Amino acid sequence: MKAISIKGPDYKIIVKKIEEVLKDGYAPSLAIVFLSIKHNDQELAVYLNSKGIQVFGSTTSGEFIDGEIEEHSIVLMLLDINPEHFKLVFLETGTQSSFDNSKKLGELGKATFSDAAFIIASGWLSQDGEAIVEGITEGYGEEVTIFGGMAGDDLILKGPKVFSFNKNSEKGIVALIIDESKIEVNGIATCGWKPIGTTKTITKSEGNIVYTIDDKPALDMIMKYLGIEMDVESGKEIVTQLSSYYPLQMERPGVSPVMRTAMFANKEDRSLICAGNVTQGSKVRFSLPPDFDAIEAVVEECEQLKTSEKIDADAIIMFSCISRRLSFGVMMPEELEQVQQVWNVPMVGFFSYGEYGKSKTGKHEFHNNTCCIVTLKEK
Template structure:
């Protein structure tokens, strides 16, 4: 495996972060600021750099390399596989009448299954139902293929996200990369570092990813009561106080971020489904807990491997980034310290992370986690 990283900051030229290499038909991940990716010349710019590359774009809430997390930039990670092959499939949730399950199932069913080892997903993140997307993808896997990835971001604006394969980035697009090869190895792990607090509440009314009532009372009213003065900063403040959800249909609890609120009907719109009769609690964290969780995720992903990782794909949540603030690089440093400086680090801050629970095979939508995928061939 050969890798090359290039960065473009706002109003600046492309800057090579590693020595120039001639790569053959590389997989090129172009992750960065949504406004910069909406520049109508961006596809041509990257195509000029990689004439025979497979170009995958995704907007982020911050793009990640081993050294820095940037908000107003685009980071390119180009990868030439020497022993493995890959295929790329796309689907657009706008073409499926916003049916996220149908979109996910169709996307994964497009891949030939023979020797398929891993699928990495970069999904639109502004109006997708991530829970239904992952359920649809699981429904299309016949051999428990590992699926990881994340939902695109748009800083903390929550206005729109864009993604694309071999064209200018656009809304609604979901890109999946399927990896094949006898020697291809991928492992993963996720950790959050958030702690539940306060009383447990019962979800008495919900529909898909919209939360109406907790304990028979309007959910938004109750949430505002707990937030106090911080409720004036909604929906942004909600990223600092996500919900821990215990569902009857799941063995493990999961975390849901509040993406938006509706003042007119006192509801909260979450990043994924929140089933009725689930039990929920508010959660909180601090910088040290988040950094420690990233280290644990890296160690766990590394322990599961037979070979040394060459590439680390990191997907971390925008809520974690807001907590870390000026110390945002600390959770990346923890990962680098574990996997080694000779492992190429590529990643982004997201509106949701995609991976199975530890020890399971079906992928799930997570919020407020660091999800690490380690790859070698």
């Protein structure tokens, strides 16, 4: 498999670069496309389709390619995979729930390939991350492989989209179902965040809304415990402070904790609205703001994945939480560069509102504040 990564500030430059690549006889069958919400996704999808290239696409909150971060741009990876070795599917949540749609996706994968892996991107379905994983698992089976990310929209927080040719939707799921007997799909969901303080209990929650922690209003608890002040009148204030620096770590016996990001706060009842469900009764700890140790932990897990399981790669796709970018700041390129250098192959990715993947000691599930690294290798 040959992977070629391309970036550009607009449609015209991207098309020009693709035309240059195609002149040399390269014949890609698939494009992984990540772009800012300001671009016309269908303009590019129509062009790629005219070249016989299928499109797996998502809007972003920042893009990166081969270790370099872009702003309001278009990045894509072209892959010359045999079309018989993958199936591209687009589903939209309408009358059916995300769980039902995802179950259908899992069943389709099982019917298409005896050994299938799923790479997915989902639209503005922030409360449905777990339901999507559970649905695919229900349809395919417990042994399923799922990696991916939730679309972004430059932190506007109004309607990120996923897309393919002639299809785009805020409520959609785009899935790349891969035949693992022909193409190895491996990956890891890792974060490197360190916990701080004692374990606490979510004493009241519903779905992705946390009302109380240790019987105290959730927002007040975090502000007091961490010694921070914020203007709850401003939605962005919550995103840039709470979600970036102080995510919750949901502890589970015997497996890695799963991260949960507080995206908004309700000033009336002092609750927190998270980017994923938080079960009542869950045990949680707060997190320390990240430093270079967090990057080293992520890179170390990637190196362990490569060496311990002898995993090679032709291409890397990476989904990294926007909260990591906000909190890591100038350190962010360091993480991207070092992850790519582990395999030293073309890499494409974006900053997401949630991530799908398997941690080192966990199962395939929905994450926040995490980076999900996926490797592809043709057998």
